[in-house]
Amino acid sequence: MIRFDGIRVDYGDFTAIHDLDLHVREGEFFTLLGPSGCGKTTALRTLAGFITPTAGDLHVAGRRVTQLPSDKRGIGMVFQNYALFPSLDVYENIAFGLKVRKEPRAEVDRKVREIAEQVDLAPAQLGKNLADLSGGQQQRVAIARALVLRPEILLLDEPLSNLDAKLRAQLRVQLKDLQERFGITTVYVTHDQDEALSMSDRISVFHDGRVEQVGTPEEIYDASATEFVCHFIGDASRLGPELVQELSRRSGGDLDPALPSYVREEKVRLDVGPGTPTPGALQGTVRRRRYHGLRSSYEVEVLGSLVTVMRSEDGSARPEVGDEVVVHLDPAAVLQYGQGSAVGGVPAVASATAGAIR
Known part of the structure; x- marks a missing residue:
């Protein structure tokens, strides 16, 4: 589904990612895990089209997307701070991308209400301001805004990091349930080992711009391939x-x-x-x-x-x-x-x- 082939990202003399080779399978929940500054978010933003790699190629569903603009890649993204529009209500936030596409009003309304129901946002919440929503509800708005465009891939950049511990634990379950319900290929970035182990089908552990190990949560934990992975996980x-x-x-x-x-x-x-x-x-x-x-x-x-x-x-x-x-x-x-x-x-x-x- 997704292939990183020899991706390298340089910023002047600094190499953020070294010759990255990764394969993400269709329909799986794949996590990029590692400490701050390890290259995981750079890899995600490169996949999204926000960063142009210095070398290598990206393929999505069999097509080369390395030079395609982000809006042509069939990818939806949820940012760490959700990047919602505070001046717009819930309905307008979800509808934003559809209106940019200039879809008919009736079609926009149908799709917004349909996706809101699927992510457990009640009809009464569509007219609310973002300030009136909890952190978990805002996260669902951000996910709905990404999914309403029916992307092939969903990217999530530490979407739980700004929430308290109890709410994070609750939303892990809900987020995984949503991913399984939609069957969408998901790439998730986190530094939280518990999140990665409990939510992922497979995990790629990053360190200093390189991949230390790729495997299932059980493989990563029970058979850590390097000393770094052993220290970082558990x-x-x-x-x-x-x-x-x-x-x-x-x-x-x-x-x-x-x-x-x-x-x-x-x-x-x-x-x-x-x-x-x-x-x-x-x-x-x-x-x-x-x-x-x-x-x-x-x-x-x-x-x-x-x-x-x-x-x-x-x-x-x-x-x-x-x-x-x-x-x-x-x-x-x-x-x-x-x-x-x-x-x-x-x-x-x-x-x-x-x-x-x-």
Whole structure:
């Protein structure tokens, strides 16, 4: 559906995007994820036609669009601040693009009311001023204005970043539902890992103008391809050589203590008392506890490493700082990174033979 072929974007001596190759499939929710300044918004704006690439080509639905103006690409866009017209009411905002096209008045009215219903805007809201709407309602107006033109592709540039945490969580679900209802190919830009993991069919992780990894949320999280992705997505503990050596001994030598090694906190289990014996059971000492409501995170010192473990607050016995506990760490859950070829200057994943080890 969408292909970036060797796209490079330069601003004088600075290269914002380095030889970007990406393929977005028809109908999927594809997210460009990364920290501020990594190139994700530049890639989106290049696709939209707001930026002309220095090199490379863009293809949409089999046609080359690299030099086409933005209004000829069949693309709708929702901006971070929605870019609505404050002097116009909801109806006029949604109708704006149709009127620019000089569509008949009756057709404009039909399409505006139809799209408003589809994005859950009540007829009574069409005559309201934008100032009278909530943040979530304004977002739906912006989406309706983009979708009323029936684009092939919808681009969303951090549309939830200006909302409070509770509303963001609600609108993630609604936005994904809308995308699935319309079946429209969607490219979404965010720096929020939770958004990307919960909403996306696939994710492309950007770093310094390059793509570190492309994959499903599960692939990105469980099999992070580079050290940068491992750090940026979720929380992971770095394991010291002594602990890795012990895990390697237990797994038959599958781990190299000399390589940077990490484990996701959800992959580790903590028992108060002896617990159930497992191959990865290790003695440790609780050094810190942080309360998160339904769960608490524990920093446990194990063979010179601080390993973070998440534990449910279910009313069972709770370890305190200084307590001796048993940590269960499956060697197959360890992510290792080598010094071979690099992606974006970050070490590539080391080869390994054990299950989930990467």
